[in-house]
Amino acid sequence: MTLVRALGSLILGLVVIVGLMYLLVVVNITQRLEDPEVYRAAFTEIDAYNRIYDEVLIDRAVQDETLDLLGGVGLEAQESVEVLRDVMPPAYLQDQIEANIDRFTGFLSSDLERLDLYLELREPLDRVEVVVLDKAEEIITELEIDEPPSATTECTPDSLQSLAGDMASEFAGLSAGELPESVPSLETLDEDCRRQEFDNWIGQVADDPRVDPETARTIEEEKDDLRESFIEGDTTAFLEKAAAPLVGPVIDDSLEELRQGLQNDRLDLLEELADNFDNLTREDIDEQAEFLRDTLGTATGTGGMLALLLVIVGSLLLAATEIPNPTGMLRWPGLYLLLGGAVSLAVGLVLNTVVPGRLVVVVTTSSSGTPTALISLIGDLMESFARQFTAGFIPGTVTVLVIGAVLFVASFFVGRFLSIVRGEASGFQG
Structure with a gap:
């Protein structure tokens, strides 16, 4: 009977750990993907809006595109930056990017049916001639x-x-x-x-x-x-x-x-993405975007509820296997919560260390003629995203670790208290 109970406790403990890992890592990351503030914070942290002018738009690989934005007038690098900042002020560019962030996260959360990412260029293009002259x-x-x-x-x-x-x-x-x-x-x-x-x-x-x-x-x-x-x-x-x-x-x-080359003075970013990557079409992007949205919906919906149920039921059953031993009822759920929190923290940190580099490698190897400055910017964005994701799951993980530690430590105090009570009761009966 003791062996069966131990085996059952181990299985239930593993169920609790798996459920916690899913909740703390997978569900957290999927929820952060749908949070526009994560992307805004990443762009701000790496000074992306200024770097687009100071690094990306003066990269030799995009000099033809930059020349078009300058109305075909050749300027030195610093002069180009000054004109571009007047034609399309950083605040305007930030508004455009944040509007795309809202469209992207709105699509992921199913508020929008179709993913459309674009830059409105009518205002900047109307200013080009005056500013350049x-x-x-x-x-x-x-x-x-x-x-x-x-x-x-x-x-x-x-x-x-x-x-x-x-x-x-x-x-x-x-x-x-x-x-x-x-x-x-x-x-x-x-x-x-x-x-x-x-x-x-x-x-x-x-x-x-x-x-x-x-x-x-x-x-x-x-x-x-x-x-x-x-x-x-x-x-x-x-x-x-x-x-x-x-x-x-x-x-x-x-x-x-x-x-x-524009559609009503709009630059379609997804069309540009398809043009700059080998073997990629706009239809492929739409299919992958819908797959991502469906996957995230399942992960945070059905998957999240199932994982929460596993943690709650697993913890209760762990406690139930120790009835009528109050010490065990606290200790084993606390121990597995500690283990689950620690494993989730380790997995999350590993993912946030590995994933950014992998994404940069994918971007570098899959694109043809992508500007070096743009690759650098994307790499820094990936690292910043990773830090934002880390900031998301660490509080939840720490909370689980604290709860587990409290239950685990409390089990010893309860055991000590019960020993004292039993000792006093035995002395009274004697």
Whole structure:
């Protein structure tokens, strides 16, 4: 009989441990997956919103996409970051990402039927032209002006041709979205020459083979606005006036091409994900998302209730096998709660150590051409998620350990108390 009781207690103890592991690790993780605050905390912890600008968007692997966001205008890395922050402020990006977090967790909790993740780009795209042109004017204002030697300011055909050729090169660059690093000074020609020869000079610029017909037509249309700055010899003001009509069409064309790849100015993140991973389609993503949602629903619903039932019934039956021994009724349930809590804590810590690295490996090996900066960001996000999950199951595990410890320790006090009571009762009877 003692052997049967011991075997039964062992089996019931294992049932309690398994139930606790399921509740403390599996159910906790699935519930945390549906908690939007977990994702928000992870993004904030690793400074993800700033890193998207400072690291990801200036990565060489996404330079074409970044150039599109800049309206096709080539800028230095730091200038690109400044413009992107003005076009799409970090607060706007954070709102967009948090809206996607809400959609994702809403889908997992079955509040939404379909998983749709996207970025609304209409507002940022509407700001691109103004912001980029402002930055272009700022850069032009700070340009190095190649001042001419005093002996070269005479009004000769060679001087006119030389300056026309130099300026044609700059105009051609502007019309291609390339901002100059330095420009020739209009003071190469003296003031009287600039006043008398402007029409002749601007015609030479427009006729230069480096200037395409569209740019030449723009120069001709804008020459009246350019005349005053040219005559004054104000090179910076001259280029500032030329920048908008020359760079503006580049921005318009780039934005039009970018918008053709969007759906109502929305960037579908799941379509982008499918395009960047080998052997993955949007349909595959939808199927996997629905499978994940169904699995989580089962884990937290039927699975969670069954695990809770196993823990409660197992603990009660453990106590019942020790009737009428109060010491055993406390000690064995307490011991198995201690063991279950300790094992759950160990399993949870191992999972949170191993899983992030595994996920990063999957992302690295499954994607083609994924930017290094993006891989780094995803890796840090995975580690942060792991810390958030750990923060979730540790309080529950500690609670179980405390309850188990209280029951286990109390069993010794109860045993001692009963021994004293029995001793006093025996003395009284004697």
